Amino acid sequence: MRDKIAKYIFFSCAIFSIFAIFGILFYLCNTSIPAFREIGIFNLLFGTVWAPDKEFLAPSDKFGLLPMILSSLCVSFGALLVGGLGGVFTAVFLVRFAPKRIKAPLTAAINFLSGIPSIMFGFFGMVVVVKLLSIISPSGSGYGMLACIIILSMMILPTVTSISKNAIEAVPEEFYLGALALGATKEQAMFRVEIPAAKSGITAALLLGIGRAVGETMAIIMVAGNRAIMPTGLFSNIRTLTINMVMEMAYATDLHKQALIATGVVLMVFIILLNLLVSFYRRDRSHIKKTLFKRRMRSISFHPYDIDIDTPRRQGQLETILKYLAMVFCIMSLTSLVIIVVFIFIKGMGHISLDLLFGVSGNAGMTLRPAFISTIMLISLALTLALPIGIGAAIYLVEYSKRQNKIIKLVRLATEVLSGVPSIVFGLFGMIFFCEILGFGYSLLAGGLTLALTILPTIIRATEESLLAVKNSLREGSYALGARKAQTIFKVIIPVSIPGIITAIILSIGRMVGESAALIFTSGAVAYTPSFYDQPGSSFAVMMWMFSNEGLYINAAYATAAVLMIIVIVINISIAVLDSKLKKRRSQ
Amino acid sequence: MKELSYKIEDFTFNETKKAINTSKLHVFYGELEAIKDVSITILENTITAFIGPSGCGKSTLLKTFNRMNDLVECCKITGVVEVGGVNIYKNIDVSTLRKNVGMVFQKPNPFQMSIYDNVAYGPRTHGIKKKSVLDSIVFDALNRAAMWNEVKDRLTKSAMSLSGGQQQRLCIARALAVKPKILLMDEPTSALDPISTGHIEDLCKELRKQFTIVIVTHNMQQAARISDKTAFFLLGDMLEYGNTKDIFSSPKNEKCERYITGKFG
Numbered sequence: 001m002r003d004k005i006a007k008y009i010f011f012s013c014a015i016f017s018i019f020a021i022f023g024i025l026f027y028l029c030n031t032s033i034p035a036f037r038e039i040g041i042f043n044l045l046f047g048t049v050w051a052p053d054k055e056f057l058a059p060s061d062k063f064g065l066l067p068m069i070l071s072s073l074c075v076s077f078g079a080l081l082v083g084g085l086g087g088v089f090t091a092v093f094l095v096r097f098a099p100k101r102i103k104a105p106l107t108a109a110i111n112f113l114s115g116i117p118s119i120m121f122g123f124f125g126m127v128v129v130v131k132l133l134s135i136i137s138p139s140g141s142g143y144g145m146l147a148c149i150i151i152l153s154m155m156i157l158p159t160v161t162s163i164s165k166n167a168i169e170a171v172p173e174e175f176y177l178g179a180l181a182l183g184a185t186k187e188q189a190m191f192r193v194e195i196p197a198a199k200s201g202i203t204a205a206l207l208l209g210i211g212r213a214v215g216e217t218m219a220i221i222m223v224a225g226n227r228a229i230m231p232t233g234l235f236s237n238i239r240t241l242t243i244n245m246v247m248e249m250a251y252a253t254d255l256h257k258q259a260l261i262a263t264g265v266v267l268m269v270f271i272i273l274l275n276l277l278v279s280f281y282r283r284d285r286s287h288i289k290k291t292l293f294k295r296r297m298r299s300i301s302f303h304p305y306d307i308d309i310d311t312p313r314r315q316g317q318l319e320t321i322l323k324y325l326a327m328v329f330c331i332m333s334l335t336s337l338v339i340i341v342v343f344i345f346i347k348g349m350g351h352i353s354l355d356l357l358f359g360v361s362g363n364a365g366m367t368l369r370p371a372f373i374s375t376i377m378l379i380s381l382a383l384t385l386a387l388p389i390g391i392g393a394a395i396y397l398v399e400y401s402k403r404q405n406k407i408i409k410l411v412r413l414a415t416e417v418l419s420g421v422p423s424i425v426f427g428l429f430g431m432i433f434f435c436e437i438l439g440f441g442y443s444l445l446a447g448g449l450t451l452a453l454t455i456l457p458t459i460i461r462a463t464e465e466s467l468l469a470v471k472n473s474l475r476e477g478s479y480a481l482g483a484r485k486a487q488t489i490f491k492v493i494i495p496v497s498i499p500g501i502i503t504a505i506i507l508s509i510g511r512m513v514g515e516s517a518a519l520i521f522t523s524g525a526v527a528y529t530p531s532f533y534d535q536p537g538s539s540f541a542v543m544m545w546m547f548s549n550e551g552l553y554i555n556a557a558y559a560t561a562a563v564l565m566i567i568v569i570v571i572n573i574s575i576a577v578l579d580s581k582l583k584k585r586r587s588q
Numbered sequence: 589m590k591e592l593s594y595k596i597e598d599f600t601f602n603e604t605k606k607a608i609n610t611s612k613l614h615v616f617y618g619e620l621e622a623i624k625d626v627s628i629t630i631l632e633n634t635i636t637a638f639i640g641p642s643g644c645g646k647s648t649l650l651k652t653f654n655r656m657n658d659l660v661e662c663c664k665i666t667g668v669v670e671v672g673g674v675n676i677y678k679n680i681d682v683s684t685l686r687k688n689v690g691m692v693f694q695k696p697n698p699f700q701m702s703i704y705d706n707v708a709y710g711p712r713t714h715g716i717k718k719k720s721v722l723d724s725i726v727f728d729a730l731n732r733a734a735m736w737n738e739v740k741d742r743l744t745k746s747a748m749s750l751s752g753g754q755q756q757r758l759c760i761a762r763a764l765a766v767k768p769k770i771l772l773m774d775e776p777t778s779a780l781d782p783i784s785t786g787h788i789e790d791l792c793k794e795l796r797k798q799f800t801i802v803i804v805t806h807n808m809q810q811a812a813r814i815s816d817k818t819a820f821f822l823l824g825d826m827l828e829y830g831n832t833k834d835i836f837s838s839p840k841n842e843k844c845e846r847y848i849t850g851k852f853g
């Protein structure tokens with residue numbers, strides 16, 4: 001009886017992701033239908049003029065998204081070329097060529113890079129990259145496409161690196177050894193045998209990288225120039241789909257607003273298509289590791305023999321070049337990390353003062369006090385909601401899933417898509433659903449609910465991983481004593497996976513501390529301190545955006561960046577410590 | 589030691605003297621037939637050894653006795669399995685069955701809790717909450733598993749801090765704590781050194797007075813040393829079943845003879 005109840009509870013948690021995705025899609029589409037109808041899909045997608053303020057223009061002429069769509073595509077593919085390839089090469093270097101001693105710190109550094117909030121990249125881009133680019137820019141302005149590509153590359157590199165690294169590491173060692181045994185060099189084994197074997201995983205990594213780039217908002221809004229014109233070159237001012245929404249949502253009404261939400265729909269469709277592609281490529285990286293192994297063995301066990309055994313050494317030149325390329329990329333990503341951190345600390349530390357941290361904040365003078373309070377309130381609300389649901393969903397996925405079950409597959413897909421949904425789309429949904437339909441208005445309540453959605457996939461995935469790592473023999477041991485499923489889960493399995501769940505919590509705190517795009521239109525961007533959940537309040541990252549936006553507060557922005565950086569560092573260190581503890585315990 | 593009673597209904601054993609009885613049992617994993625038409629009767633208060641080459645279905649058969657096979661999705665069973673006279677594949681409460689038919693696994697699998705909590709896990713699961721009752725159950729179980737003296741001062745320490753042999757005896761104690769009538773052991777000593785193995789063999793002989801034990805082993809000497817009855821399996825068939833003495837002195841089946849004498853892998 002209790003078993004049945006538990007099962008239904010876990011099941012409802014699991015299908016929550018599906019509801020979330022469909023909810024987001026439904027409300028975005030539903031709200032933007034008038035835009036599609038009045039402007040016309042064709043005009044909306046292929047119109048080249050975006051001029052909502054020009055009242056003399058007909059709706060079908062002034063709401064053209066093509067400049068934004070093209071800008072988004074251009075910067076994403078640019079980032080894919082630099083950051084995506086860079087990520088793959090960095091992964092290659094990490095897996096095979098990095099000296100053992102520096103492997104772990106390097107991996108940690110790359111992970112750290114992926115934990116830096118978007119707003120920080122944007123800020124860094126604005127005060128460093130744009131300045132540098134203005135030197136070589138023909139127009140004298142560094143803002144535009146190239147700046148976006150550079151920033152996005154830095155941002156997607158760690159994502160691509162860590163996923164491709166996993167894919168390459170999943171290739172059985174036999175392939176590598178087999179290639180070496182045939183006389184191939186280390187480089188040839190890597191580039192001719194291991195990479196082809198990890199092809200689908202690497203493709204998935206690159207696709208996810210594009211997804212991240214397309215959905216990125218706050219990092220590029222500060223460097224893009226933001227003019228809604230067709231992109232013409234590397235130094236052309238651009239405005240992506242995401243930027244378009246943030247720029248105008250605050251004051252848009254009626255058709256204008258609906259057209260902006262339609263922008264979100266276009267973005268969302270793109271993201272969903274990407275994710276379907278990803279799940280297609282990831283199919284064989286499913287949870288049944290054995291079949292994966294066998295399939296891989298079958299599909300590429302012939303590769304070693306493709307190598308020309310007679311002249312391996314001379315033919316290896318290309319691969320050696322590739323290896324050095326890998327090293328260069330790795331060093332570049334590392335340098336960018338060091339530069340960002342050092343720069344922000346040098347510029348920011350001096351401006352941190354007690355008054356800035358805890359002084360009274362208002363429209364006359366902004367301090368970080370509201371940010372501390374709002375951020376803590378937002379995080380605690382989001383965790384209270386997302387943690388039980390996420391853990392429940394993970395339990396259902398791992399403990400109750402039968403292979404080939406359609407619902408399970410759908411839940412997995414929904415969770416994957418949810419994790420790829422850009423922050424700004426969550427923000428839009430939160431604004432439509434929580435603020436307007438449920439009537440919460442701009443409030444910490446709406447912000448916290450929105451954040452809960454954004455961290456749900458992180459929690460599900462991390463918990464799922466730690467549950468999968470629990471040895472089956474423990475489950476058997478418990479059942480053999482006559483324990484029932486719910487008892488086994490609560491008494492034996494969850495206690496073992498607590499460290500994994502804590503990792504999930506810290507990861508999601510990291511994400512929330514840096515979150516800005518999802519919050520601007522839900523919990524608002526205000527300077528004063530909230531007293532309860534019905535009031536608006538700005539999180540750290542939003543505050544930093546406000547500081548840097550106004551121009552007057554640039555020193556405060558540096559200081560906020562430094563504080564945020566410290567938080568991110570602390571979070572990263574605690575994850576690393578937890579991880580190494582976990583590994584130690586597992587190897588015992 | 590005062591007698592402990594559980595709320596759930598126990599199986600009746602005394603009438604039949606047959607602890608376990610199967611007839612025409614077939615077990616399938618998908619297409620693969622892992623047990624083919626096995627009919628075997630296991631008597632109370634005996635130690636029965638299952639021997640046979642790897643993959644012949646010993647573990648599979650053992651797992652049908654307490655329905656651990658249920659955990660394997662593709663596993664299908666036909667035929668009858670009776671435990672204490674009850675057909676266990678008909679509408680019975682699996683939890684009660686497993687409380688009566690304990691199991692010890694090849695690799696020690698203590699839970700990540702204290703030694704005490706490990707042993708108390710089973711009784712707690714079955715609804716015993718009183719500290720004094722739990723205390724006496726834990727004492728009794730550890731005592732029977734011949735490790736009370738070793739661990740009495742560190743009951744609150746994590747079970748993971750024990751040695752492999754101690755962990756395995758803890759798992760036996762854990763199984764004993766729910767007072768099973770039958771104890772199934774799947775190669776309980778294969779991961780242990782000779783001294784721990786000796787401990788556990790002594791333990792089995794001791795336990796035989798109150799329990800019915802079925803043990804899977806790859807160690808012929810072990811089977812000969814401790815068991816009363818031996819069953820030899822090959823590719824899912826039970827080729828020979830009888831008194832251990834007879835089987836080891838004059839096996840009837842030629843393949844069984846070759847296996848026992850080590851000429852057959």
Ligand SMILES: Nc1ncnc2c1ncn2[C@@H]1O[C@H](COP(=O)(O)OP(=O)(O)OP(=O)(O)O)[C@@H](O)[C@H]1O
Nearest residue numbers: 617620622640641642643644645646647648649660
């Ligand atoms: N969960 C399972 N799914 C599919 N097939 C299985 C499963 N468990 C066992 N089998 C198959 O059933 C057959 C019997 O396996 P079983 O584990 O009972 O053998 P065993 O005699 O215990 O071998 P060992 O001495 O190696 O433990 C084997 O062919 C095995 O591959």
Ligand SMILES: [Mg+2]
Nearest residue numbers: 646647648774
């Ligand atoms: Mg076995």
